[in-house]
Amino acid sequence: MLIVLDSRIPFAETAFKRLGEIRLLKTSAITTKTVADADALVVRSETKVDHNLLDGSQVRFVGTSTIGFDHVDREYLRAHHIGFASAPGSNAMSVADYVVATLLEVQALKNFTLAGKLIGIVGFGNTGSRTAAKAKALGMHVLLNDPPLQRTTGGAEFLPLDTLMDCDIVSLHVPLTKSGEDSTFHLFDEERIRSMKKGSILINTSRGSVVETTGLKRSVENNHLSGIVLDVWENEPAIDVGLLEKTLLGTPHIAGYSVEGKIKGARMVYDSLCKHFHLDIPWFATADAREEVKCRISEANDQDAIRAAVRQVYDIRQDDELLRKMCTMPVEEHGGYFQKLRASYPVRHEFSAARVSVEEKHRHLKSTLAALGFSLG
Numbered sequence: 288m289l290i291v292l293d294s295r296i297p298f299a300e301t302a303f304k305r306l307g308e309i310r311l312l313k314t315s316a317i318t319t320k321t322v323a324d325a326d327a328l329v330v331r332s333e334t335k336v337d338h339n340l341l342d343g344s345q346v347r348f349v350g351t352s353t354i355g356f357d358h359v360d361r362e363y364l365r366a367h368h369i370g371f372a373s374a375p376g377s378n379a380m381s382v383a384d385y386v387v388a389t390l391l392e393v394q395a396l397k398n399f400t401l402a403g404k405l406i407g408i409v410g411f412g413n414t415g416s417r418t419a420a421k422a423k424a425l426g427m428h429v430l431l432n433d434p435p436l437q438r439t440t441g442g443a444e445f446l447p448l449d450t451l452m453d454c455d456i457v458s459l460h461v462p463l464t465k466s467g468e469d470s471t472f473h474l475f476d477e478e479r480i481r482s483m484k485k486g487s488i489l490i491n492t493s494r495g496s497v498v499e500t501t502g503l504k505r506s507v508e509n510n511h512l513s514g515i516v517l518d519v520w521e522n523e524p525a526i527d528v529g530l531l532e533k534t535l536l537g538t539p540h541i542a543g544y545s546v547e548g549k550i551k552g553a554r555m556v557y558d559s560l561c562k563h564f565h566l567d568i569p570w571f572a573t574a575d576a577r578e579e580v581k582c583r584i585s586e587a588n589d590q591d592a593i594r595a596a597v598r599q600v601y602d603i604r605q606d607d608e609l610l611r612k613m614c615t616m617p618v619e620e621h622g623g624y625f626q627k628l629r630a631s632y633p634v635r636h637e638f639s640a641a642r643v644s645v646e647e648k649h650r651h652l653k654s655t656l657a658a659l660g661f662s663l664g
Contacts, residue, residue, distance in 0.1 A: 288564065291325040293317065293334065295630060296352050297549045302557055302571040303329070306564075314630070322346060327564075329556055332358050333626070341369070348563045350556035354378055354413070354543065355494065357463045372559030374552035376413035378543030380660065382492050383417035384638050385542035386458055387659060388603040389490055389516050390425065391594040393456075393535055397488075397514065400590065402426030407451030408458055409474075410493065411436055415460035422458075424658035425593075430454060435469050449482070456488045463494035477502025481511060488514040488535070492542040495520040500527050507533040518542040524625035528614050538606040539628040545637045580641040581664070584649060592649050596656060600641045 288307030292299040293314055303309050312321055314333045319340055322328050327348040330336060336349055337360035348370040351359060356373045364371045394401050404427050408419045411433040419429045430451050437445035451457060465472040475489070476499040483489065489512055491498050500521045506512045514535040520526035523540060531537045554570050561568060582599035586592040598604075606628075613624050638660035645653055645663065653663055 288326045289324060290327045290329065290560075291317065291322050292329045293331050293352075295331060296329060297546065297553050298571060299329070299553065302553065303560075305568050305571065306557075306560065306566060314626075319344070327560055329560070330358075333629075334358065336360060336364075338363055341367070348372075348560055350560055352377070352549070352552035352556050354552075355462060357494065370559075370563040372556055372563075374555040377552035377555055378545065378548030379413035379417050380637050380639070381545035381548035381635075382414045382460070382542045383421050384545065384597075384601060384660065385492060385518065385538075385603070386418045386490060387421050387425070387638075388597050388601050389536060390422070390427075390456070391590075391597055392603055393488060393514060393516065394590065395594065396535055403428065404456060405430065405454045406456045406458060407432065407454035408460060409433075409448065409451065410460035410462075411445070412460065414492075415458075418458060418460060421659055424655050427456075448479075452479075452482045453484050454487060455484065456490065457483065458490040459493045459497055461493050461497060463496055471497050473497070473499045475499065475502075477505060480506045483512065485511055486513045488512065488516070490516040492518045495523060495526075500530055504530050504533060524622040524629075526613075526621065526625060528618075528621065531610065532614055536603060536607045537610050538603065539610050539625050541606060541629060541632055541635075544629075544632050545635050547637045547640065580636050581644070582641055583644040583646075584652075585646045589649070589652060592652060593655065593659075596641070596643050596661065597638070597659075600638055601635055 290303055290307055291310045291312060292303055294311045300311055317334050323344045325346050328346050329350040332353045332355060335358050346369060349364060350372045352374050354375050354377060361371055390401055406422050406427045407430045408415045409432045411431050422429050431445050432448050432451050433445050461471045464470050474497050480502050503515060507515060516536045517534050518538045519540050557570055580600055582596055584592045584596045586595050609628055613621050616624060642662045642664045643656055657663060
C-alpha cells in the first residue's frame with residue numbers, strides 16, 4: 288500500500304511507514320500528479336480534497352488529521368466509494384487552553400476581573416464543553432447555545448442565541464456549514480454583531496466565515512464591541528490586514544496546534560485507516576510521550592499568578608506579535624507569510640504537560656489550576 292502524507296503530520300514517517308510505503312510531501316506538493324498512484328491520502332486543512340485532486344487517482348481512503356473537514360468534498364468521496372476519516376475532538380483541549388490564555392490577556396489589557404463575568408459559549412461539542420469548564424474554573428458564569436444538541440438531548444441548559452447576546456464575552460466553537468437550519472456561515476453577521484451587548488468581546492476560534500468580516504470591522508470602528516480576538520479569518524491565508532489591526536489579539540489559525548492535539552489527530556486517522564483496510568497494526572506507542580513543562584508561580588495577586596502559569600506554557604502574545612508583522616509587508620506577501628507561520632509553528636504544549644509549583648500564599652489557587660488542566664507539584 289502507498290500512503291501519501293502531509294509532512295507536517297506528527298510521527299507521519301515513524302508510525303505510518305509500518306502500514307506500507309509512504310510518500311511524505313509538503314502541503315504545496317500534494318497535487319493530482321503526486322497522489323495519482325496512492326491507495327491512501329492523509330492531509331491537513333490547507334489541502335482541498337475534491338475532484339480536482341482525486342479524479343483519475345486510485346485513492347481509496349482519505350484522512351484529515353484535523354477536527355474540521357470543510358476542505359474535503361465528502362459527497363465526492365461517497366460517490367466514488369472512498370473511505371473518509373477526520374479527527375473530531377483531537378485538538379479540543381488545545382483550543383480550550385488557547386481561549387483561557389486569551390481571556391487572561393484580555394483581562395489584563397482591559398483591566399477587569401474575569402470572575403463574575405458572563406461568557407457565552409456558542410457550540411457545546413468537544414471544544415465548547417472543555418472551554419466552558421475552564422471558564423467556570425476562572426469564576427465566570429457560562430451560558431450555552433447549541434441548537435442541534437438541544438434538539439437531541441432536550442437539555443434545558445441550552446439557550447437561544449439571542450439570550451447569549453447579553454454576555455460580556457462570546458466565544459465561538461461551531462463547525463462551518465452553509466446549508467440547513469443550523470447553517471453557521473456568517474452566523475455572526477453585522478446584524479447579529481450589533482445585537483451583542485455594547486462593550487462586549489467576541490472570540491472566534493472556529494472558522495473565519497462564521498463571522499462576517501465587514502460587520503466585524505464596523506463593530507470595532509463604531510465602538511460597539513470593545514474588543515475582538517481572532518484565530519481564524521475569512522479568505523485564509525490572504526486575510527484582511529485591516530481587520531487584524533483592529534483585534535486585541537490575532538493569531539494565524541493555530542489555536543489547536545498543541546503537540547498533544549496533533550498527535551491525537553494523527554493517531555485517530557491512523558486507526559481509521561487501519562480499520563478501513565482491515566489492518567491490525569497498533570499505533571507506534573512511544574509517539575505519545577510528552578515533555579513535561581515545569582513552571583513556578585509567585586506573583587502577588589491571584590490574577591497575575593494564574594496568568595503567569597499560563598504564559599509559561601503558552602504565551603499568546605508571541606503569536607500575536609508575529610502575525611502583526613504582516614501589517615508592514617506588501618499585500619502580495621501576506622498569504623505566504625500566514626502559511627509560513629502555520630507551517631513553522633514551534634512546539635507548544637497543553638496545560639496538562641505542565642507541573643506547577645505553588646507557593647504557600649497561593650495554595651488556595653491549587654483547585655483552580657487543577658481545573659484548568661495543570662498538574663500540581
